[in-house]
Amino acid sequence: MRISDLILHPIAIADPPLRSSYGLHAPFALRTVVELKTDSGLTGIAETYGGDGPVAALESVRPQVVGMDPFQLSSLFRAMTADVPSRQGDRSQTYLVPGENPLDRHTRTFAAIEIACLDLIGKAVGKPVCDLLGGRVRDCVSFSAYLFYKHGGGGGIGEDAREDEYGEVLDAAAAVRECRQMIARYGFREIKLKGGVLPPEVEIETIRALRREFGAAYPLRIDPNCAWSVETSVLVGRALKDELSGGGYLEDPCATLEGMGEVRRRLLNESNETPLASNVAVTCFDDVPAAQARDAVQIVLSDPHYWGGVRNMQYLSHLTEVLGMGMSMHSNSHLGVSLMAMTHAAAACSNLTYACDTHYPWQTERDEVVTGGRIHFDNGGVRIPAQPGLGVELDYDQLARGRERYSKIPYRKRDDEAEMQKHVDPNWKRILPRW
Ligand code: GKR
């Protein structure tokens, strides 16, 4: 079996005005759907970051990909990373908007090709992707309710405007309502709040209100994406000691491994064992032992899209297990192809100690590109389908609609700061730490 063609579909999907320390989500998020065709008539698919940068990076590997045997992934990875001095070059989630860091070209680009190749291999041998990796440790992968503060609006523009399912969410009571709705619809059993948006007192109150409403059976995590100083991080960690313990965590409260290590040390001195998680300070394999040595991060946030694919997620699971660390999963705005890649990856990782993140509830049926519509959640989890490969196929009419939306919008990269200036505050800047 040889790859005979690489087809890239840049698409735009409606995205509500969600807030984070990066700023504001634009009305459309950008994604790229990748197709690999083979001489045997099979098609393998993947979904990755969108816009000019990721598309150009994928285009640049066309000569290496077309003609290759999809089973030979290790040599492709070696060829694609030959000019990277060390694995330290493969960084994705720095302080730039995720997916927009030019340095992480290799792992992101490779991941998209790897996932499409695994889909092909699965189809060729009649097995689901997770069963190509030594088999699954779970049939159903749990996800968390990913809450955002947001402005009113469901995303999209004009005829592509989407219904605003959750309304404006800019205080604790509205966040509880958002969570209630999300849990009623998807059945999630863990809760994540994207913080770093409102003053820390309001975010503390939001977490407390969520605990009062849902009880200790629903572990809580909060992620301000480095919006807090070390001092504020300690203050919040202290205030939320009870709420974040027992299966929850404090995610990227402040920047750098040094800062995270300092927060950890000070909390431990107060007998506060709230674990710290990261997808900002730890973004590549080189970072993991360094984070562990400083005790700066106890939970590494994986993600097949930027850690170099599904197989690298499995390596990360082994590495974190050996180092005595936990592992959970990060996400960015995505559709069903990505959700299935995340689900297969998670199913094959033994050291996955928390429900994974997903932005999936923020997208709608009208933007989904897999046949049969939205992926079904069962008690907050996604089941591994019986079909081979990722278990989903492309709906080409929907894909064409996504491409058309892409062709109509003026921007080709995510810029949450610019969106914030356009729609909320013309003087807004991403300041770290803000509090
Ligand atoms: O969607 O605005 C967002 C998030 O802030 C996302 O970009 C982050 O990468 O979800 C992510 C995280 O956990 O940091």
Ligand code: MG
């Ligand atoms: Mg995060």
